[in-house]
Amino acid sequence: MSEIQPLQVKSENTNVTLSLIDDNFSIAIHGKPISIPSRNILDISLKTLESTTSANVIINALVGVKKLCLKSFNYSPVDIELATSWTKSHLKVFINPFSGTGKATKVFNNEIKPIFDAAGCTYDITITKYINNARDIMQTIDLKPYDAIVGVSGDGIIHEIINGLLTRENLNDVTIPIGVIPAGSGNALNICLHGEAVCVPMKIDVCSITQGDKRFFSFMSQTYGVIADCDLGTENLRCLGGFRFIIGALKAIIEGRSYGCELAMKVAESNKEIIRDTYRKEYTSNRNSVPMSCDNKYGTVNDPIPDDWTILTDDVSTILGGKVPWIGKGTIPFTYALPSDGLIDLVVARRDKLSRIKSLTFMTELETGNHIKMKENGYISIDGENADFAPFQVEVLSQLINIISIDGKYQYVDI
Numbered sequence: 001m002s003e004i005q006p007l008q009v010k011s012e013n014t015n016v017t018l019s020l021i022d023d024n025f026s027i028a029i030h031g032k033p034i035s036i037p038s039r040n041i042l043d044i045s046l047k048t049l050e051s052t053t054s055a056n057v058i059i060n061a062l063v064g065v066k067k068l069c070l071k072s073f074n075y076s077p078v079d080i081e082l083a084t085s086w087t088k089s090h091l092k093v094f095i096n097p098f099s100g101t102g103k104a105t106k107v108f109n110n111e112i113k114p115i116f117d118a119a120g121c122t123y124d125i126t127i128t129k130y131i132n133n134a135r136d137i138m139q140t141i142d143l144k145p146y147d148a149i150v151g152v153s154g155d156g157i158i159h160e161i162i163n164g165l166l167t168r169e170n171l172n173d174v175t176i177p178i179g180v181i182p183a184g185s186g187n188a189l190n191i192c193l194h195g196e197a198v199c200v201p202m203k204i205d206v207c208s209i210t211q212g213d214k215r216f217f218s219f220m221s222q223t224y225g226v227i228a229d230c231d232l233g234t235e236n237l238r239c240l241g242g243f244r245f246i247i248g249a250l251k252a253i254i255e256g257r258s259y260g261c262e263l264a265m266k267v268a269e270s271n272k273e274i275i276r277d278t279y280r281k282e283y284t285s286n287r288n289s290v291p292m293s294c295d296n297k298y299g300t301v302n303d304p305i306p307d308d309w310t311i312l313t314d315d316v317s318t319i320l321g322g323k324v325p326w327i328g329k330g331t332i333p334f335t336y337a338l339p340s341d342g343l344i345d346l347v348v349a350r351r352d353k354l355s356r357i358k359s360l361t362f363m364t365e366l367e368t369g370n371h372i373k374m375k376e377n378g379y380i381s382i383d384g385e386n387a388d389f390a391p392f393q394v395e396v397l398s399q400l401i402n403i404i405s406i407d408g409k410y411q412y413v414d415i
């Protein structure tokens with residue numbers, strides 16, 4: 001959430017200050033604050049009083065030390081305009097008229113606008129006019145008035161929004177939540193997030209890319225070979241929607257293209273530890289902490305390859321690096337990707353190991369996650385239930401479900 005000014009309110013001639021700092025909502029009566037975790041605030045609304053210009057701020061919250069009880073606070077605000085900013089979200093919306101088959105504006109008007117209006121959200125809309133229009137705006141726009149940025153687009157506009165944010169002069173603002181409304185061809189990030197169901201900020205890793213003297217950021221995938229060809233090499237078939245990717249893949253495989261490759265990588269020494277450590281940080285760190293810089297830890301592409309890196313020199317048909325499990329509808333190459341484990345997952349398909357027939361099978365296996373092999377038989381238990389013995393993915397959808405707990409933690413655990 002963007003910075004929100006404290007709100008002065010009154011209750012029977014008593015002065016009260018409401019403030020929201022990080023994850024703590026505070027009600028200060030004569031300077032003495034009662035602190036409530038913001039997850040326990042169920043609702044803040046502004047009710048206009050009939051036949052007057054005054055209004056009441058109503059806060060419904062769960063309060064209590066050992067036992068949580070529902071309590072309703074009712075105050076009259078000193079400044080009604082400021083009170084409005086406490087009860088409604090203001091959004092910056094980017095619509096890409098070029099996304100997918102060109103229906104983003106229709107998607108917004110027919111499906112999204114009614115929901116935003118019903119929720120009392122206000123929004124500024126920019127219909128993007130050129131490639132990188134959203135990036136340019138995000139580099140300089142004053143973010144204070146906004147609670148979230150929304151892309152009605154494919155992954156391209158989200159890429160632009162992230163690149164704009166990460167190249168701002170002041171990185172203090174970069175944690176503003178980004179909403180994804182699918183209107184593109186692949187919509188991979190939206191597929192990874194399970195649509196509009198996710199409505200709390202979830203931290204994700206972003207890859208910093210250097211290329212010659214240029215530097216930019218990637219939130220999703222880096223691809224070379226067949227898969228890049230089927231995406232970028234089929235731009236002229238946009239009218240076909242996602243079907244263009246299938247045509248591109250078949251064409252590249254039938255032609256049996258050779259891509260060659262030298263791939264240098266620093267292999268994670270202990271993925272398990274890094275992942276555990278990340279989980280711990282996820283639970284304990286302040287979710288709104290701000291990166292101090294976006295500098296590359298391992299230098300740039302122009303620097304010599306460090307001694308401890310692994311180098312592959314193979315003729316490949318595809319190299320695919322990714323940060324999200326799904327890279328498009330029906331394509332899940334990274335069944336183990338986590339939002340913020342600090343790792344890039346990698347698929348390398350060697351051409352000498354992959355006949356054309358096998359390449360085709362490989363593409364279909366990407367659709368199911370079957371390219372990651374398992375034993376022939378055994379048990380898989382999901383919540384104690386016997387599930388099919390087949391590849392599966394466990395993914396954290398951060399804070400998707402709210403369970404009322406004593407203090408917002410599982411009891412008797414350290415993390």
Ligand SMILES: Nc1ncnc2c1ncn2[C@@H]1O[C@H](COP(=O)(O)OP(=O)(O)OP(=O)(O)O)[C@@H](O)[C@H]1O
Nearest residue numbers: 098099100128129130153154155156184185186187
């Ligand atoms: N007005 C515009 N005219 C042409 N291109 C635009 C315009 N506005 C944005 N773009 C560019 O359109 C490209 C495609 O956009 P987007 O990613 O939203 O759709 P998509 O490619 O169909 O979906 P996906 O990335 O999910 O497959 C992006 O590179 C973006 O920079």
